[in-house]
Amino acid sequence: xxxxxxxxxxxxxxxxxxxxxxxxxxxxxxxxxxxxxxxxxxxxxxxxxxxxxxxxxxxxxxxxxxxxxxxxxxxxxxxxxxxxxxxxxxxxxxxxxxxxxxxxxxxxxxxxxxxxxxxxxxxxxxxxxxxxxxxxxxxxxxxxxxxxxxxxxxxxxxxxxxxxxxxxxxxxxxxxxxxxxxxxxxxxxxxxxxxxxxxxxxx
Amino acid sequence: xxxxxxxxxxxxxxxxxxxxxxxxxxxxxxxxxxxxxxxxxxxxxxxxxxxxxxxxxxxxxxxxxxxxxxxxxxxxxxxxxxxxxxxxxxxxxxxxxxxxxxxxxxxxxxxxxxxxxxxxxxxxxxxxxxxxxxxxxxxxxxxxxxxxxxxxxxxxxxxxxxxxxxxxxxxxxxxxxxxxxxxxxxxxxxxxxxxxxxxxxxx
Numbered sequence: 033x034x035x036x037x038x039x040x041x042x043x044x045x046x047x048x049x050x051x052x053x054x055x056x057x058x059x060x061x062x063x064x065x066x067x068x069x070x071x072x073x074x075x076x077x078x079x080x081x082x083x084x085x086x087x088x089x090x091x092x093x094x095x096x097x098x099x100x101x102x103x104x105x106x107x108x109x110x111x112x113x114x115x116x117x118x119x120x121x122x123x124x125x126x127x128x129x130x131x132x133x134x135x136x137x138x139x140x141x142x143x144x145x146x147x148x149x150x151x152x153x154x155x156x157x158x159x160x161x162x163x164x165x166x167x168x169x170x171x172x173x174x175x176x177x178x179x180x181x182x183x184x185x186x187x188x189x190x191x192x193x194x195x196x197x198x199x200x201x202x203x204x205x206x207x208x209x210x211x212x213x214x215x216x217x218x219x220x221x222x223x224x225x226x227x228x229x230x231x232x233x234x235x
Numbered sequence: 236x237x238x239x240x241x242x243x244x245x246x247x248x249x250x251x252x253x254x255x256x257x258x259x260x261x262x263x264x265x266x267x268x269x270x271x272x273x274x275x276x277x278x279x280x281x282x283x284x285x286x287x288x289x290x291x292x293x294x295x296x297x298x299x300x301x302x303x304x305x306x307x308x309x310x311x312x313x314x315x316x317x318x319x320x321x322x323x324x325x326x327x328x329x330x331x332x333x334x335x336x337x338x339x340x341x342x343x344x345x346x347x348x349x350x351x352x353x354x355x356x357x358x359x360x361x362x363x364x365x366x367x368x369x370x371x372x373x374x375x376x377x378x379x380x381x382x383x384x385x386x387x388x389x390x391x392x393x394x395x396x397x398x399x400x401x402x403x404x405x406x407x408x409x410x411x412x413x414x415x416x417x418x419x420x421x422x423x424x425x426x427x428x429x430x431x432x433x434x435x436x437x438x
Contacts, residue, residue, distance in 0.1 A: 060359060061317050072302075079308035086301040098289040099275075105282035114264050156263060 033081055033177055035212035037088045041067075049133050078108060081174055093174045104168040107175035111182050115153055120182050122146025123191045128224060150191065158197040166203070180207045184216055190227050194235060201235075209233055236284055236380055238415035240291045244270075252336050281311060284377055296377045307371040310378035314385050318356055325349025327388045331427060353394065361400040369406070383410045387419055393430050397438060404438075412436055 034041045046055060048064045059066045059075035067074045069087075074080045085094050094101050123146040126138035157179070160167055168175040183204060186192050194201045207213060217231040229235040237244045249258060251267045262269045262278035270277045272290075277283045288297050297304050326349040329341035360382070363370055371378040386407060389395050397404045410416060420434040432438040 061313060063317075074305065074309075076309045076312045079305055079312060082308055083301055083305040086304070098286055101289070102277065102282055102286040105285055106277075106279045109279045109282060110264060114266075 033084060033093060033174065033212070035215070036091060036093060036177070036210070037084065039084070039088060078112065081108075085174070093172070093177070095169060095171055095173060100169050104173045104175045107168050108178045111175075111178045115179075115182055118149040119146050119153060120185065122149065124185045124189065127189050127191075128185075128221060131223065132221075147191065150186065151193075151196065154193070154196050154200055157200050157203070161199040161203050176203075176207060177212070180204065180213070184213075188219070188221065188226065188230055189224070190229075205233065205235070208235075236287060236296060236377065236415070238418070239294060239296060239380070239413070240287065242287070242291060281315065284311075288377070296375070296380070298372060298374055298376060303372050307376045307378045310371050311381045314378075314381045318382075318385055321352040322349050322356060323385050323388065325352065326394045327392065330392050330394075331388075331424060334426065335424075350394065353389065354396075354399065357396070357399050357403055360403050360406070364400075364402040364406050379406075379410060380415070383407065383416070387416075391422070391424065391429065391433055392427070393432075408436065408438070411438075 046064050046066070048055065048062060051062050055066075056062055058073040061075060063075065065075075065077055065080065067080050069084075074083060081093075085092070094104055122142045126142050126146070130136060130138065157167065164170060166172045166176050167179055183192055194204070208217065220226055249267050249269070251258065251265060254265050258269075259265055261276045264278060266278070268278075268280055268283065270283050272287075277286060284296075288295070297307055325345045329345050329349070333339060333341065360370065367373060369375045369379050370382055386395055397407070411420065423429055
């Protein structure tokens with residue numbers, strides 16, 4: 033979102049699972065991301081995104097009618113709540129976070145459950161995208177970046193079957209070619225090599 | 236929120252843990268609440284509240300500046316995400332939902348952990364309320380109703396120690412006397428008698 037709005041940002045690594053007192057002062061919820069903006073620390077990705085949209089309205093990532101904004105928010109929560117709980121934590125947390133946090137090996141029941149759930153979610157996205165150019169309607173919104181944030185993490189560990197749906201793959205190809213995705217596609221997780229298809233625009 | 240905005244509503248019980256096909260059509264996320272408004276089904280409490288605020292702006296439950304709205308959203312997510320996960324599910328789900336859903340007895344480790352966590356949350360609310368009239372600032376907002384929604388459920392099962400903080404108790408007394416709370420204080424859960432202090436304005 034910052035890149036789409038051309039807001040420059042300097043990234044800092046935060047070991048939020050070993051929170052320092054200073055980090056908890058910035059965000060008592062103990063979660064990432066936090067953002068320093070105009071000298072003030074902000075927390076919670078959804079609250080931050082709504083604030084940035086109000087403060088830096090151009091280019092818009094929210095549509096212009098109340099009904100369309102409702103649909104964006106519904107989908108943002110869908111991905112950050114339902115998809116996150118059923119898929120992202122079951123796969124990314126098990127395979128990557130646990131290793132980095134020194135919490136041992138993936139729990140195979142969780143991995144199995146996440147691998148099953150992502151299929152239904154890709155089908156749901158396909159249903160949406162069969163009638164819309166973007167996830168929440170005919171313009172690109174925060175809902176697309178929220179979904180893509182989850183999917184790019186899963187794609188890094190090769191947990192997305194792009195052959196399941198042509199429309200979902202086409203949608204992700206559009207997102208992948210956005211300027212905002214450049215740094216995301218350059219990400220490297222220590223100890224987990226980037227698979228060749230991850231940054232490839234013709235995946 | 237509906238009562239504050241004088242939107243009349245007819246309530247329907249939904250056994251979301253045994254979802255019907257019709258319910259999943261209304262909300263594919265399979266969660267409550269859903270709201271039929273202007274003939275359209277809406278889902279996700281936060282997306283619904285933002286939509287109602289835009290469609291029925293009076294009386295306002297969001298403040299007028301972007302910075303103040305950020306703080307409301309941060310706290311709404313605090314209660315619906317962090318507080319919900321650390322406290323509400325650990326106590327209300329264990330003691331009430333499981334019984335109604337026929338899922339057996341409370342897990343005492345969860346109950347213990349929720350009873351511990353609520354203390355820290357009440358202290359955090361006290362910190363906020365020592366410098367503000369309401370949770371997110373000097374006007375009553377959606378953040379207050381979100382927090383009160385969780386606390387009223389916990390208060391029904393006598394899991395809130397109102398003696399822990401005078402300012403939090405005073406804040407809840409103000410909320411409790413709102414017209415919006417009249418039906419909430421009349422709620423009765425089948426099989427769980429309402430404790431005498433629950434609906435008492437001088438608790």
